[in-house]
Amino acid sequence: MVSATAYIRPSNWQLAVESYEKERQDRESAETSRDMLTVDLERVTHEAKRFSEQLKMVQDTNKRLQEYNTSLQQYNSNLQADASKSGETISKLQKEKSAMMETMVSLKDLNNSMKNQLDSSRTSQQEAIRVKEEFRKEVECLRSELQQVRDDRDQSVAQVNTLNVELANCKEIAGQSTEDCESLSVKVSAFEVTCNMQQEQIQTLQKQLAFATEKLKLADVTAVEVMTGYQEQKVKIKDLEERLASAEFQIVEADKLRKKLHNTILELKGNIRVFCRVRPLLSDSDSSGAEEAPISYPTSVESAGRCIDLMNQGQRFSFSYDKVFDHVASQEDVFVEMSQLVQSALDGYKVCIFAYGQTGSGKTYTMMGQPGIDQKGIIPRSLEQIFKTSQSLESQGWKYCMQASMLEIYNETIRDLLAPGRSSNFEMTAGKQYTIKHDPHGNTTVSDLIVADVFSSADVTSLLAKASQSRSVGRTHMNEQSSRSHFVFTLKISGSNENTGQQVQGILNLIDLAGSERLAKSGSTGDRLKETQAINKSLSALSDVIFAIAKGDDHVPFRNSKLTYLLQPCLGGDSKTLMFVNISPEASSIGETICSLRFASRVNACEIGIPRRHT
């Protein structure tokens, strides 16, 4: 402050004043706090006085406590001395106690073992009692048994005595028995052998039986299987049979339809139809061993049943016709194929059926056949069919009149096969004229010719019998004439329907032609030559007529032969014609066969026109 004042400059004067002020304020506050501190000092001195008094009191208390403490320590040391004495006593007692405990444990063990021993002794005692009881019973039993045995022994002794007596007896007998015994033992050994054998046999038999039983069982099983198989097959067969029957029925129906359609086609074409038939090799003495011609029948679909091939001198000849019947075809087979044509006669057509071929080729067999149902030819079958059908048509109002005539043309001369007395005297008919006349309606009459009304096929059969008798008589009289003449069977059919007023007139001509063999082959002279020339002439006239019609010529040479003239109305454009060409199968006939087949082929190529019904 002194230095501050020393360095006060007039500019810092104000600052010094302020500092002084501050210093004075600080001195005043310090004086206030000194006063307050003096007050506090007085109070503290008072307090210190009180505290020293209290200290004095405490020091007294402490002194007394120290004295109490000392006495307590004294008491404590006494107690500790007692405690150490008691501890010694306790440890001594504990030692005694542990010794006693050990003794007690060992005593307990001893007690347990004693108890166990006691228990086991008790059970063994009980066991002993039981065993003793059993032994007692056993002893009783044994005693009674012993008694029994004693009794038995007494009895046995008695028995032994009697047996000794018996033994003495037996010894005597034994001498004899030994021999018997020996023989018996031999027998016994033999029996044993047999027995062994039989046992073996029995065993094998048993084995066999077992085997057989097994087999039987197997067989039973098989039989059952077979039976079921059989039943199944039976059912199958039945089913197949039914199917077969229905298939067959369908085939038959289809075949019928085919024939009908075939016929319709032929009718539309108006063809002359040609069937070829080959007869079988004959077994009679004349021709047996004859060589067979190399004939074959193509089997391709289009030619089956329609073609025939034959070889001659290394050359193949093939022909086809409307139908070819081989050597196994039956009369029935043949008739079935042409029965429609016969039906046509009933429907009012003019029908001609010819059999053409060399002698012995089967023309007469085909036309007439032989006695017996299967052997009947076309003529009897046709008539049967005509009468049967006409009868069935009666129900529709149709009435038919049938007239039959039979003639033969020999050397251009007509002969009536139904003329009375012809069979006995052929010459009786010689004066008759037999002139052929046609009226404008196409009806043909032959003067003096017998025309018989027929009402049944039986009527016709008797007429045919008569005719064939006439022919066969002629044959013996006239040197095989039958095959040198044409046989013509004519049936005129007139039908009228009373319901519809319809009228039909049909004609069925069935012609068994004379043998077609050529002159050179027959090597004939004289009458034979004349015959052959006549036949050839009439056959060529027939073919001329057919070809002329086929060509549509203005002039048809019907008058060139009796046969063509007779058949003129039936060979016209409105008729139906069927030509059978009959063939011999022998190799020796091959030349004639080829000629016949060629002729038939030419005929087959002809068209006669559209057949017309005559109503």
Ligand code: ADP
């Ligand atoms: P044709 O009249 O042509 O001279 P046949 O009809 O008299 O010939 O036949 C000559 C022989 O052949 C006869 O004994 C006849 O019975 C036999 N014959 C012909 N064709 C057959 C055939 N298809 N089946 C069995 N025998 C036949």
Ligand code: MG
């Ligand atoms: Mg004949």
